[in-house]
Each structure stands twice: as C-alpha cells, then as structure tokens.
Amino acid sequence: MFKKLIFGAVAVAMVSGAQVNNAYAEDTLYLPSLSYRTGPYAGGGVPIANGFSDYMTMLNERDGGIGGVKVVVEECETGYNSQKGVECYESTKSKNALVYNPMSTGITLQLVPKAPVDQIPVFSMGYGLSATAVGEKFPWGFNYPTTYWSQLSAILKYIDSKGGVKGKKIGYIYLDVGYGREPLPLLEKLSKSMGFSIARFPVAGKEMQNQSSHWLNVRKEKPDWMIMWGWGAMNSTAIKEAAKIRFPMDHFIGNWWAGADADLAPVGKIGKGYLAANFSGIGTDFPAIKDIFTHVLDAGKSTQTTDRDQVGDVLYNRAVANAVIVAEAIMAAQKSTGKKVINGADMRLGLETFNLSADRLKELGLEGFMAPIKASCKDHEGGGGIFVQQWNGSAWEKISEPISPETDVIRPLLEEAAAKYIADKPDWKTQTCS
Amino acid sequence: MFYREAGQFKTTYKADQAIFPIFQDRMAIAIYLLIAFVAIPVFGNDFFITSMMIPFLIFSLAAIGLNILVGYTGQISLGTGAFMGVGAYACYKLTTIFPDINIIVLIISSGFFSAVIGMLFGLPSLRIKGFYLVVTTLAAQFFLEWCFIRIPWLYNYNDSGAIEVPQREVFGIIATGASATPTTRYLIVLAIVVVMTWIASNIIHGRIGRAWMMIRDMDIAAELMGIRPLNAKLSAFAVSSFYCGVAGAMMVFFWLGAAEVESFDINHSFLILFMVVIGGLGSLVGSFLGAAFIWILPVILRAIPRTFGLDINAATIEHVNFMIIGGLIIFFLIVEPHGLARLWGLAKQKLRVWPFPY
Known part of the structure; x- marks a missing residue:
C-alpha cells in the first residue's frame, strides 16, 4: 500500500521537478x-x-x-x-x-x-x-x-633565488588525481632545461591521512626541496610527517591549495617555517x-x-x-x-x-x-604572479614580492597542450584574436 | 478488478510458460516502453533526461550485471566499479584505434574485454565462497584501479589522466561528445538497455540461468545433477562483467563525457551492490527499482525544496538527503528483506484480488 503512496509522491515530485527550471527571475x-x-x-x-x-x-x-x-x-x-x-x-x-x-x-x-x-x-x-x-x-x-604550470615555474624560480636549483633534487608530493598530475609534464620538461632531478611521491586519495610510507621514501631519497600539490586532509598530514622525519620546513613549499589556515591550524607550531604559494591577500x-x-x-x-x-x-x-x-x-x-x-x-x-x-x-x-x-x-x-607566504606557527606571513612566472617558457608548452587537447575534436570551435 | 487473469486461457505450453502470462502485464510493458521511447524524449527537459534518466538506465544495466552474479549465481562481488572501468577504458582505446567503426558496436565489444577480465578474477570462485570471494573481488577492484592510474597507455598519455570522449557519429547523427543532444544519447542508452535486458531475461530463464540458480541454491546438489561448477560460475562472471563493462562504457560515453579513475572506485561497487540488495536479489525488475531508488530518489529530494521556493542551504539539503535515504533503506529492508521487487510482486498479487480480497 505504502508502495503506491511512495510512487505517487515520486510521480508528483517528478512533475514538479520538471518545472524547476522556470523559477528564476528575469x-x-x-x-x-x-x-x-x-x-x-x-x-x-x-x-x-x-x-x-x-x-x-x-x-x-x-x-x-x-x-x-x-x-x-x-x-x-x-x-x-x-x-x-x-x-x-x-x-x-x-x-x-x-x-x-x-x-x-x-x-x-x-x-x-x-x-x-x-x-x-x-x-x-x-x-x-x-x-x-x-x-x-x-x-x-x-x-x-x-595556471598550475605558471605557478610551478614561479615556485621553481623562488627556489632558484634561494640558493639555486641546478643540480638539486626536488621532491614532488602530490594528490594522485587529475589535480596533482596536471603539473607533471611541465616538471619533467623544466627539470631538463633547469638542470634538477625529480623524485615523485604520489599520494592516493584514500591514503592521504596515512603518509608515513611516502615520507619514509622522502627520507631515503633526501631531496633538497619538497614541493606539494595537496588538498584537504593531505596537507596537514604531510606537514606533520615532514616534521617527524625532521625535513627542514623552510625547504618545503606547497602550492596555493596547500597553504590555507585550515591546513596549518591543526599542525600549529611544528609547521613553523613551512612555505606556500598564494595569490590573494591575507x-x-x-x-x-x-x-x-x-x-x-x-x-x-x-x-x-x-x-x-x-x-x-x-x-x-x-x-x-x-x-x-x-x-x-x-x-x-x-x-x-x-x-x-x-x-x-x-x-x-x-x-x-x-x-x-x-x-x-x-x-x-x-x-x-x-x-x-x-x-x-x-x-x-x-x-x-604569485607570492610566497610562510607559516609562523600561528598565522601566515607574506615573505616575498610577487614572483612572475616564466611566461616565455610556459606559453609554448601551454599552446602545445591546447593543440593536443583539440586534436581529436573535429568540431571544436576556436577563435582568432587580433 | 481490472488486473486479473479470469478468462485468459492458455492453450499451449508456450503460453503457460511465458514470462508475462497475463495480458495486462504485457500491456503494461508496452506502455512503459511507449513512455520511455516516446513520451520522455518528447516531454522531458534536458535535466530530467541527462541527470536522471540516462544515469538511471546505465546503473540499471550495471545492477542487472551484478544481479546475475550475486542474485542468480550467489557469488558476491565488490569489483563492479572496476569492471565498469574496464569497459570504459576498452571502449576509449577501441575508438581511438578504430575511429571509423560505429560507436555502438565498440560499446558492445568493450563488454567482451570486461568479460575476459571478469572471468580471470572469477577463477578463485571455483575454490572459495562467500566472504573469501568478496576479498578476491576486492583485490580486482584495487588492482584494476591501480592499472587505470599507472598505465598511461590506457588514457593515451593524457596529461590529466582522464579519458575524454571524442565526438562520434552514428548514421550521421552526433552520438557522443559535448555536442550530442541529450535525447540522442538517451535513446541510444535506452535501446541498448532494453535489448540487453531482454537478452538477460532469456539467458536467465534458459538452461544457463537455471544452472546458475542451481549453483546458488546448492552447489553440491547441482554438481551431482551434472552441472559443471567451472562452466556455470565462470559463465556467470563473464556475463555479469560483460553487462557491467557495457554499462561502464555507456556511463563515460553517453553520460559523463570524461572520466577519471574516481568514477570507477570502490564506492561505485558498493552503490551498485546496494541497488541490487534493495531492489531485490535475483530479479530483473528489482535491478531497475533499486537503481531508481538509489539514483533518482536523491535527485528528486534535492529538487523538492527549490521547487517549493524554500531557501535551504545546499549543504543542509545534502545532509537531510543522506538521512532520508539511509532511513528509507533501513525501512524498506525491515518491511521487506527481499527488496523492492518482492514488494512489487506483493502489490501485484493484492491488485489481482482487489477490491474483494479473500
């Protein structure tokens, strides 16, 4: 009996649901x-x-x-x-x-x-x-x-300004989804042109609160700098783990989704010195x-x-x-x-x-x-451009001037990626800019 | 009063064994099909078709696939999401390698890849049962997810690691990609689902299906009566994975348009398992009812406050939604542990004697 009632309710809701779209004011x-x-x-x-x-x-x-x-x-x-x-x-x-x-x-x-x-x-x-x-x-x-790519180049530029990037080993720890993988091709290319080596540490979504094995690998690889493309609970976990292996915090730099108050507040004092990119005021x-x-x-x-x-x-x-x-x-x-x-x-x-x-x-x-x-x-x-901010144990401080990305390096790479994206889409509409 | 079989005489064995022996049932099926093929494309708006009907049909097909394994053969599987993924990635690779072949042919053939993988992971079922089998299918889930991330060949070395559906035409009409109209995609999905449901129904009512059910009910007795567990179990895994694979390919090509590995994660395996359990184990109607319950009901619940102009936070709606759906699942399973399909059957039985029940 209630079966019918429920079906009735569903039917009513469907009919009314179909009218939702007209409910906005002009x-x-x-x-x-x-x-x-x-x-x-x-x-x-x-x-x-x-x-x-x-x-x-x-x-x-x-x-x-x-x-x-x-x-x-x-x-x-x-x-x-x-x-x-x-x-x-x-x-x-x-x-x-x-x-x-x-x-x-x-x-x-x-x-x-x-x-x-x-x-x-x-x-x-x-x-x-x-x-x-x-x-x-x-x-x-x-x-x-x-873009993420410009941001990465700006971060590398910052690292370069702090003692050079040539010959160094850069660790890249990232959330293993589309977001974290997005900068990888650029990282590969820049490593050749700027002369550094990379160690990658992918963190799967379900492991993001359990990164001890990743950071054991970090300790083994001994990178000079760590760059993080993290989001959500991954960030605070990574910073805690980094502190545990005594990784120098001022050589650990997050992108602009890995540098929020919500990420560092649970970490508190042990995260002191951690760096992150940002582009909006604090x-x-x-x-x-x-x-x-x-x-x-x-x-x-x-x-x-x-x-x-x-x-x-x-x-x-x-x-x-x-x-x-x-x-x-x-x-x-x-x-x-x-x-x-x-x-x-x-x-x-x-x-x-x-x-x-x-x-x-x-x-x-x-x-x-x-x-x-x-x-x-x-x-x-x-x-x-971006700027770099540093966690002082309780709040973020802006510590750098705006850093502009290496547009002349990034732009051709972006154009190449864009051409690749539309290559298999015959009806894709492009535009010409004067 | 209107729904009764009085006066409908069966004069042949064939008529007696028909799946829908009552004239009114056959009429009802015809009306459902008429609504699905004509009324919905004509009167449904884009949101109704793309966000409710297309996913509902695709999940129904996946639920049928899992039902063949869990409901009819009694082998529990948690690898459905991954098997759907195999179908999706196979179809994506096939259409990039053979761009000129009709996409519907490729969608169906991607099911075969999924079937082979399903059989491979079904091998342990010959020796183990129940919870132990769950663990091995769980291994399939994790292993295949790992493959979808770590084998870049599968997504054509795309930077984002996602598979993006290229535009394909069927008989001159754009069928996939962003330019395809919702109605086109809906009709293709509907046609595939209807045909495959019909085939599933025939397999289940035939020799193969009976062998599956014997294995489910008592495997030793089945063996003594001449059913080979190897054939029965592996064919169940193959057919089940075939259906899931086709559903997965359709999910990416006709619904999402692009997919990352998260579209095939363990949550989807659970989602489809819940559809099967709530809909009714061992019932094709149940697969549809379960998919409707798990997929369409939340979408409607989300739309209700907006329809009545209530200004409720999107997050609050979502939380309330979780609670209502959770409560309803418990409610239905207490009222009828055999799922919505059994309720459906009871309702029909009651209707037969209405208004003079005895």
Missing part, C-alpha cells in the same frame, strides 16, 4: 556556486563557498547589485564529486547561468567541453586545465590569475573585506553562517578574489553590450575585456589584495 544576475560543504574536502570547500557568496551579498547590500542588477548566488552541493558536479551543472545551466566556478579540477575537466555547446564560460581560478589559458583554442575557458585589513563585516555579517545578511574568524582566511579571501573577478567581468560585459541583464555569451566577452588594474583594485577597496589582471582574448590566464 532581472537578476544568476551565478551558480558549485560548493562542497560535505565530504572529505569540506574543510576547504566551506570557506570558499562562504567567501564567494558573502562578497556577492555585500555587493547586493552596499551597491544594490552589479550595475543596479541584483546578483543571485545559488549553491549546489557537489561534495567534490565529478558526477554530482555535472548533475549540478545540468540542473542550473538553463536558468541563464553566467559562469561556472567548478572549484574542482575534476569537475572542470567535465565542463570544459560542455561550455562552448551551452554558451556558458567556465572560470577555473588558478586550477583546472592549464591549457585553457590559450584563449585562441579555448574561447570558453578561463583560469585567471595564473587578513581582513582591506576596506572591501571590512564592508563584508558591516554589510553582511553584522547585518545578519549572510546567506551562509559564516564564522567571523573565518573571514580573512587564505581560502575565504581567495574566494573573494574569485568573486571580484566575476563581478568585474559582469561589469565589463554590461558596459560593452549596453544590457543590464546579460547572458553567458556576454559574460564570456566580459571575461575577455575586463581590466582589474591597480587603480581599480584601490577603488574596490582591495589595494594590494591581488596582482592586477588585464584580460585579453589571447591570454586567458592574465599572467598574474
């Missing part, structure tokens, strides 16, 4: 946010989702939206799972979604081929497919402010971040329950940087099309034409928050 800017507040990577996913939605809420409250149009951020839970990510994409794309920020390399790889078909750009900020930096080949993919000492306090958190407008302490965290601020770029691109699109409510195709133009100069950053109340980015049709990564 005069808003709709931004889907693929978040992950559940699952093994929630520790990183929560501040990212909060930062993005809080900045957009702040714009709504303070400025009445972007160009007078309210922004609607709708979260869809992916759990860092590619299949759920695609499901989120399918369920939100028809609501006039402007841009997707997948927040996962795995999901990005799924969405990149779909973007030109659905005419919605994919903006993977500093992650995803490095080759999307080549604007001619990937009109719909963006990864401002810089702390709350920026007028725009202060506005988030006044207009969102104190006003009780936060759609998410953001912890006050979390604001200013590395990942929270990075999500703010992501939101800033999206907002700037929307503004650029509104200006160039003359429309207030734009669509995905307009957004793509916006992402190719915005200019986040130093003056503009100051105007936004984010002076020195991130490196200036000038968007272009050709260059979808903007050539932004």
